[in-house]
Amino acid sequence: MSSISQSTPRETAAPQQAASWNWAAIAWFGVLLIFAYLPTLIRLVEQWDQSEEMSHGFFVPLVAGYIAWQKRDEISKLKLSSHWLGLVLVVLAGLQLTVATLGAELFLARTAFVFAVWGSVIYLGGWPLFRTLCFPLVLLLLMIPIPEIIYNQITFPLQLFASRVAEWALNLMGYAVLREGNVLELASQKLQVVEACSGIRSLLALTFLSLVYGFFFTKTIWIRIALFFATIPVAIAANAGRVTFTGILSEINPEYATGFFHSLSGWALFFVAFVLLAFVHQGLEWTGRRWFHGSRKTTD
Secondary structure, eight states: OOOOOOOOHHHHOOOOOSOOOOHHHHHHHHHHHHHHHHHHHHHHHHHHHHOGGGGGGGHHHHHHHHHHHHTHHHHHTSOOOOOHHHHHHHHHHHHHHHHHHHTTOHHHHHHHHHHHHHHHHHHHHHHHHHHHTHHHHHHGGGGSOOOHHHHHHHHHHHHHHHHHHHHHHHHHTTOOOEEETTEEEOSSOEEEOOGGGSSHHHHHHHHHHHHHHHHHHOOOHHHHHHHHHHHHHHHHHHHHHHHHHHHHHHHHOGGGGSHHHHHHHHHHHHHHHHHHHHHHHHHHHHHHHHHHHHHHHHHO
16 A cells, blocks of 8 residues: 655744844944044043043943843844835934034944944844844943043032041041042041042943943843942942042052052052942842732732
């Protein structure tokens, strides 16, 4: 007896890959972006190297790229399609770069590069790809220094706050100190709380670290948001502690308030601030578990 085998559609259908990449277009856009923004990128990297406030900028594109690579399985399941709004955004970013170059405005030129990257992603992969890569794409903004006019408006109030806290803490510990603005007069010398001691340096770096930390160590959205906002009081408190600690060291030996020891105290207190941020995370996790289990028991 002969048997006739019939193949079902499930057996004959070849698996289809949702994401199909146009590598030629990706390479073309990449070359154009690098060529158009190369002078801007060179000056940006130079500022990362020369400015302690922006030394974390070297890590931002690396971490963003790693996060994007972590999402490769999710991206492979997307149905990619080009969207014309992405090309519009690339053109607008180019116009912004032209205006910024004519006006010698570095912030506009640098943000134009980030907007051009966003537009390229939308044009090449559509909105599903942009939504998937939204976090690492937004993270790129943290590699751009704050405009000088905004930076000055932020740093001076922080300098005064750090000076007031240091004055209060030193008086509490029995050290005679007189404050005039952002200058602390101790028995041995005067300490000036300069821009580098305003807390903005640790605030920028901690903001970057808090976002990355929240992405990798918690999946709860409200905890990620809380960690982001917690960086502000943590960074300011840590910097006020640094100024106080510097005042104590200067009373022991005035050389401890400058040079290597001053830089070392900055790194040490930044580490302390990051540890505090980790403790805040654990406290938020504990609060979330208590609230969730408590509300669930109440409803049950």
